[in-house]
Amino acid sequence: MERIRLAEDLTFSRVIHGLWRLAEWNYSKEEILQLIEFCIEQGITTFDHADIYGGYTCEALFGEALALKPELRDQIEIVTKCGIKLVAKNRPEHRLKHYDTSRQHIIESVHQSLKNFQTEYIDVLLIHRPDPFMNPEEVAEAFTQLKREGKVRYFGVSNFKRSQFNMLQSYLDFPLVTNQIEVSAYNLENIEDGTLDLCQEKRIPPMAWSPLAGGKIFTADDEKAIRLRNTLEKVKEELNATNIDEVLYAWLLVHPARIMPIVGSGKKERILSAIRALELSMDRQQWFDILHSSMGHEVP
Amino acid sequence: MERIRLAEDLTFSRVIHGLWRLAEWNYSKEEILQLIEFCIEQGITTFDHADIYGGYTCEALFGEALALKPELRDQIEIVTKCGIKLVAKNRPEHRLKHYDTSRQHIIESVHQSLKNFQTEYIDVLLIHRPDPFMNPEEVAEAFTQLKREGKVRYFGVSNFKRSQFNMLQSYLDFPLVTNQIEVSAYNLENIEDGTLDLCQEKRIPPMAWSPLAGGKIFTADDEKAIRLRNTLEKVKEELNATNIDEVLYAWLLVHPARIMPIVGSGKKERILSAIRALELSMDRQQWFDILHSSMGHEVP
Amino acid sequence: MERIRLAEDLTFSRVIHGLWRLAEWNYSKEEILQLIEFCIEQGITTFDHADIYGGYTCEALFGEALALKPELRDQIEIVTKCGIKLVAKNRPEHRLKHYDTSRQHIIESVHQSLKNFQTEYIDVLLIHRPDPFMNPEEVAEAFTQLKREGKVRYFGVSNFKRSQFNMLQSYLDFPLVTNQIEVSAYNLENIEDGTLDLCQEKRIPPMAWSPLAGGKIFTADDEKAIRLRNTLEKVKEELNATNIDEVLYAWLLVHPARIMPIVGSGKKERILSAIRALELSMDRQQWFDILHSSMGHEVP
Secondary structure, three states: OOEEEEEOOEEEEOOEEEOOOHHHHOOOHHHHHHHHHHHHHHOOOEEEOOOOHHHHOHHHHHHHHHHOOHHHHHHOEEEEEEOEEOOEOOEOOOOOOEEOOOHHHHHHHHHHHHHHHOOOOEEEEEEOOOOOOOOHHHHHHHHHHHHHOOOEEEEEEEOOOHHHHHHHHOOOOOOOOOEEEEOOOOOOHHHHOOHHHHHHHOOOOOEEEOOOHHHHHHHOOOHHHHHHHHHHHHHHHHHOOOOHHHHHHHHHHOOOOOOEEEEOOOOHHHHHHHHHHOOOOOOHHHHHHHHHHHHOOOOO | OOEEEEEOOEEEEOOEEEOOOHHHHOOOHHHHHHHHHHHHHHOOOEEEOOOOHHHHOHHHHHHHHHHOOHHHHHHOEEEEEEOEEOOEOOEOOOOOOEEOOOHHHHHHHHHHHHHHHOOOOEEEEEEOOOOOOOOHHHHHHHHHHHHHOOOEEEEEEEOOOHHHHHHHHOOOOOOOOOEEEEOOOOOOHHHHOOHHHHHHHOOOOOEEEOOOHHHHHHHOOOHHHHHHHHHHHHHHHHHOOOOHHHHHHHHHHOOOOOOEEEEOOOOHHHHHHHHHHOOOOOOHHHHHHHHHHHHOOOOO | OOEEEEEOOEEEEOOEEEOOOHHHHOOOHHHHHHHHHHHHHHOOOEEEOOOOHHHHOHHHHHHHHHHOOHHHHHHOEEEEEEOEEOOEOOEOOOOOOEEOOOHHHHHHHHHHHHHHHOOOOEEEEEEOOOOOOOOHHHHHHHHHHHHHOOOEEEEEEEOOOHHHHHHHHOOOOOOOOOEEEEOOOOOOHHHHOOHHHHHHHOOOOOEEEOOOHHHHHHHOOOHHHHHHHHHHHHHHHHHOOOOHHHHHHHHHHOOOOOOEEEEOOOOHHHHHHHHHHOOOOOOHHHHHHHHHHHHOOOOO
């Protein structure tokens, strides 16, 4: 599988696996290990996590599976996030959902993640959401310390708009390596508001969350979903694809910004859809046909 | 006429003539030549085109007229654009309107433009619209090749917002020389969203399309048009102008950003309105009076 | 009181006193002097003015009071503004409200301010509003001349968005030292649109006008005001504060951007609220609780 270069000695697999809902799948350690090995066989070596996924449980589930076969650690890239504090039984001190990007919290969160993953290092740590209460000097201190200690190799952000990205970057001595954003044929916000432009300007390949729009495209019956579904079906036929998942993934994969879609499924068949999408040669007119269906009008 | 400097060896006439609707005028070659010569006599030496104007026909109509008197070529500046693909009889391969800023299309489009104009060079080539599917590396390759071959002297963009401008510029070894944007007393979008600020920040004189708002100000009976028309009439009297066209042009011409309005008319009288506007000394209070009428309220 | 560094040899008091409504208070010279001395005793040494406050009268009222005890001049920082022209009896040449950031007007306005304040220098001069008709070269010329002559020590802006700030800054040989913006728990616009991000990126401590939202929080009965009032009351109890003014000030003061709230009251008790707020140790969860109440939903 194609690999995307994020830094001198860091590449991601073009398709990324996301463990957002790992806890819901009720997989045994062995089954999770199987899933990891299946991904690796397919060329998917990058795994996306966050401290909070599954109510602070997914990292450890993954780590326990990985511990069954520790030699896999160096074959994969672990991405995780911090900065959100959820109300959760195992976090009684959280009175309400809020963000915390203090030096102390970033460092403590990474320590916990390392323990959960039973690993010595995180490949890439992301700030999960732009924090309106951010002290960028503290973020920089935490990042610098974690890098120096070898606990985190590289840093990025998630859901950051241009002003937020530029602000945080200005406090760092090293470049942020990615911005994980919501982008799909259904959700064009980050295309329309210039966030994707900034990624291209900064030569930062974005990770795409909800590349299938959380399934809305398949089930919703709003006008936009219906329009889009019709066009996706048409393009699916034209491309001889198996299903419209592939077309949705291809719409991201053919974009020049080197978008890396995150596949959040535990089912092999759905993971394979994303991989098959890599082979689809969607042309420019098909790309715009899908865009027009999403916007509800053609480009001006 | 005042000339605006865009680069070391490139100036435009302050007023630009636009050939958007040339095909509709049903002028003979000789009449088009007359129009060109009339413009030059008035000091208007810059002519604005696009590959797609008139369904891909306007460039050639202009080129045929120019061929009657080839010595005019060096007295004028030809601006043209590429990047939009229209559904048109003479482009059967276009299934739907879309953008194409690929290396291949930019180069092919310029080759066709050179043939249409019967000239050796384009003075300034613009990307017509920000392409959400842009590969800026390909744009840079195309521009660099065309510049090296002497086929295009300078490059710019049209309708680009700040994030799009900064993104493309970051891939180029030379500065974009203009951004052609819609701006008029009726249409303040590019003033309000910071696009004009960026032009001033980058020292780039913008070209203004639809400086008369496509005639809406003269005929529309929405509240905004009525308010604006009343104020324009009042200022016309105060300035002793002939008609409100002049006041609309003056509103752009007195702005410090060195806005170059594009006059899109084939009628001498309407072209002269823009030229007469250069002599009007609209003061700051008149400028804000017109702005307030457009906004519907005074500045805060 | 904490002091905020704006430049090598310029600091402001963390809490600033604003003289916006000085003329309405009907204070005698002696009473104004008392107010100034009270502020200085409390550590508030920075006073915010504008040429237009009180219909062009407030600067002179302050200056007359200061003249009673000229030795206070070097103990305080005078901030004033120019660039708005109001319709006023004492400005008969103003036919309508408009902006004027011409070289001539900036210089003349400063000369008048110096006369009003009976002082030799202004500490910081702000452009009051982003002027859509701004000629940034003229602003730069005016600033440079005033700085060279020692009439103004430093320069800033007020109510500037990112594109406007970057544009003007690009014409100046020295950094703008502040951006005075409207920001409060009630008014999040400058937090949400990236203006505050830019201040942090540029290391510019912002001044906050209307930190109490002009009193709307105390009296308005829209849903937002009610929600916010309830949360402010709750946090007031938690922090053992005297009133919700203090909580509102603390919400700004604990933010890492070094926001300097402007207290616009002539009453000692209300000024003391802002000062007491400096001692409140609002925690992150309380800060987000207030934010959520203002937004009407929790952070994503």
